[in-house]
Amino acid sequence: MQDVTPDAVSEAIERKQFARALLIAFHLNEDDCISAAIHACPVDSIPVLASAVPLSFLTRFLDVCATKLAPGTAASPYVEFFLRWTLALLTAHGRAFKERPSYFQASLRNVHKALLAHKDALSKMYVWVTRTLSLTLAHMHASVAAHRVRPTVQDADQPLHAALLDVQRKCGGGRG
Numbered sequence: 001m002q003d004v005t006p007d008a009v010s011e012a013i014e015r016k017q018f019a020r021a022l023l024i025a026f027h028l029n030e031d032d033c034i035s036a037a038i039h040a041c042p043v044d045s046i047p048v049l050a051s052a053v054p055l056s057f058l059t060r061f062l063d064v065c066a067t068k069l070a071p072g073t074a075a076s077p078y079v080e081f082f083l084r085w086t087l088a089l090l091t092a093h094g095r096a097f098k099e100r101p102s103y104f105q106a107s108l109r110n111v112h113k114a115l116l117a118h119k120d121a122l123s124k125m126y127v128w129v130t131r132t133l134s135l136t137l138a139h140m141h142a143s144v145a146a147h148r149v150r151p152t153v154q155d156a157d158q159p160l161h162a163a164l165l166d167v168q169r170k171c172g173g174g175r176g
Helices: 006-014 018-028 031-040 043-051 055-069 076-092 094-099 101-146 159-171
Strands: none
Touching (some): 006 031, 031 055, 076 094, 076 101, 094 101
């Protein structure tokens, strides 16, 4: 193996040797190098690259994913990216997790906490959006009902009233 230096990580990334870049970065155990190597990997290569991660670096990789997945971190724009990495790591190394649960327990717990925090945040957002939409729709319906005009037959010849009648019919409120 070549020198284990940050320059070697950069060189492997430039040559599109992503598995090599990941290995060198994890050997260095420097956050910047690990982050650069992970972010350089193409999304469609994640499952293959995840299966190439040695068990000795798996807990560190899961911890990185958990940190990046934690809501409110600077990595928030990369949630889907790190979810893909997490899923790929769990899928590729499922047998190892099952055979050595105590070894991976802390890392898996960190990932679980990060995912639960996202679930809670999304649940709160869902409730807020649902309530806001309900209030907006109720206000809109009340506004339409308050402004409903019952034109007479002679007014129906006028273009504005004809358009209003058409809108009322489409909304189900007009008698025509």
